[in-house]
Amino acid sequence: MASVQLQDLIATLPAGAVVTDPDVLAGYRHDWAKDPGAGTPLAVVRATATADVAATLRWAHAHGVPVVPRGAGSGLSGGATAVTGGIVLCTERMRAISVDPVTRTAVVQPGLLNAEVKRAVAEHGLWYPPDPSSFEICSIGGNAATNAGGLCCVKYGVTSDYVLGMEVVLADGTPVRLGGPRLKDSAGLSLTKLFVGSEGTLGVITELTLRLLPAQPPLSTVVASFADLDSATEAILAITAALRPAMLEFMDSVAVNAVEDELRMGLDRSAAALLVARSDAPGAFAAHEAELMVAACEKAGAIEVFSTADPEEGEAFTAARRFAIPAVERLGPLLLEDVGVPLPRLADLVSGIAGIAERNAVTVSVIAHAGDGNTHPLIVHDPADAEQTARAHRAFGEIMDLAIALGGTITGEHGVGRLKKAWLPDQVGPDVMALTRRIKDALDPTGILNPGAIL
Incomplete structure (x- = not known):
């Protein structure tokens, strides 16, 4: 019966839009989160226009077939995890x-x-x-x-x-x-x-x-290294109290050393933390803001502070921060977090994560969009080691519990997906969960759209 129904969909869509080759389907089972619960879809639909998406959803709605929307598959929370017997509806070919x-x-x-x-x-x-x-x-x-x-x-x-x-x-x-x-x-x-x-x-x-x-104005860049996490978080609070930087990023010692292993930039391997801050204020104001950020870092006890208005130098440090996740991932597979807290609680979050890592005997590297309190704890673990994996998942949950306890969020930008939905009720409460369900039921009464995500 399913094959007959699928033939109806194939006949409705442009030639080649529906893919059923098992080898191809395997590449669409999950996103970067590599959700171990990923199913095997009935087919992948590679839409090229709104009409393709509409036809697919009309078919799925009529037959009660779940549909998992997917973009590039770079998500980190299991939001594009395939459902067995469902359709993965991919928009990668819609590029106008x-x-x-x-x-x-x-x-x-x-x-x-x-x-x-x-x-x-x-x-x-x-x-x-x-x-x-x-x-x-x-x-x-x-x-x-x-x-x-x-x-x-x-x-x-x-x-x-x-x-x-x-x-x-x-x-x-x-x-x-x-x-x-x-x-x-x-x-x-x-x-x-x-x-x-x-x-x-x-x-x-x-x-x-x-x-x-x-177009963004030219940027000035400040890079500062710190001997301890408290000094780094003190500098973050001082900078954000004085101005709104165009960027304020944090890397801990694990991330610094992982990046240095790959890029050989001369980063201070002994530093407990590295800050990369930028200003795009117009004209001479950029230099002024850079001076304020340098002063804040020095007052907080930075080991070394470097400032530059050279675009290439500044972009090199920004690229190093962007490379932090893949660099740490070379230490081992990651469970990626995305928790955030109000800025005054950032130090409590970072120190609390260090305690969680120690108690669970796992490596947790912390990188952060520090200026807005959004951190990305990266839990390194070996999926082939069942005991270590259990400790890693325990740390994953404890980090989210900590963020909620500090008045924060379980996700600042990656989404809830499937990996974090168990903690969502603890953050938002039963009334908001009930309201969320009412909205979902109103717009998707048969529950075919991305079942298992968020709710």
Whole structure:
């Protein structure tokens, strides 16, 4: 029966859009989170247009077949984990873009990579700010689905701050347009915001209208190393109290040494922490902000502070921070966290994570978008070692418990997905969970959209 139903879908879509080859399906079973519970899909649909997505969802809705939306597969929370017998609906082939320099907007399809959007708008002297560390491999649709942030969001905000409108296909296959190229629009409920960050559980985004900014001014960069974590967090609080940096990033000793092993930049291997901060204030103000950041680091007891207005030097340190996760991953497979806390509790979070790592006898490297309190603890473990894996997963849960206890969040930008949903009720409470379920049931009454994610 399933094969007959699938033939109906194949006949509806363009030739080659539906893939059933087992070897190909294997590559679509999970995202970077490598969820061990990933199922084997019935098929992968490689959509090329909104019509393909709508037809797939109409078919799935009629037959009660689960659908897992997927972009580039770079997610880190199990949001694109395949369901056995379901469809993986992939938007990687939806890659159109048009830029309007007058309104400073771009209309993009979800399969474009974040870096490709940045390059396309830069040709018009414009800038799309959200910049996840994985910007070269993550899709703009996936960014919207998880409300991704990045290194510059301490000053410029996250994806939801730049989505003015969208086309989204609902669970029954109905395409709807929300918002548009208007910088101010208060007509009706804020439905666009509802879908950004919904992780494919409410609809499938097939087009985005993005707000753009003028090209970013030249940046000044400050790099400081610290002998202990307390001094580094003291400097972070001092910097954010004095100004809003364009970037303020943190790497602990494990990350510093992992990056140095690969890039050989001359980073201080003895440092307990490294801060990379940047200013893009106009003209001489950038130098002034750099001086303020240098002074804050020195007052906090930095071992060494380096400041430069040279673009290449500054970008080299930024690239080192972006490389931290793959560098640490070379130490062993990772369980990746994404917890955040209010800035005054950052020191408590970092020290608490160190205690959790020690109690569970696992290596946990902490990197962070320190300026907004969003940390990425990276738990190194060997999946082939059952006892070590158990300790790693115990540490994973304890870190989320700690973040919640400190008034924080279990995810700042990666999404809840499947890996973190058990902790969501502890953060938001039963009333918010019930409200979330009511919204989900209203928009997806048969529950076919990304079942198992978030709820």
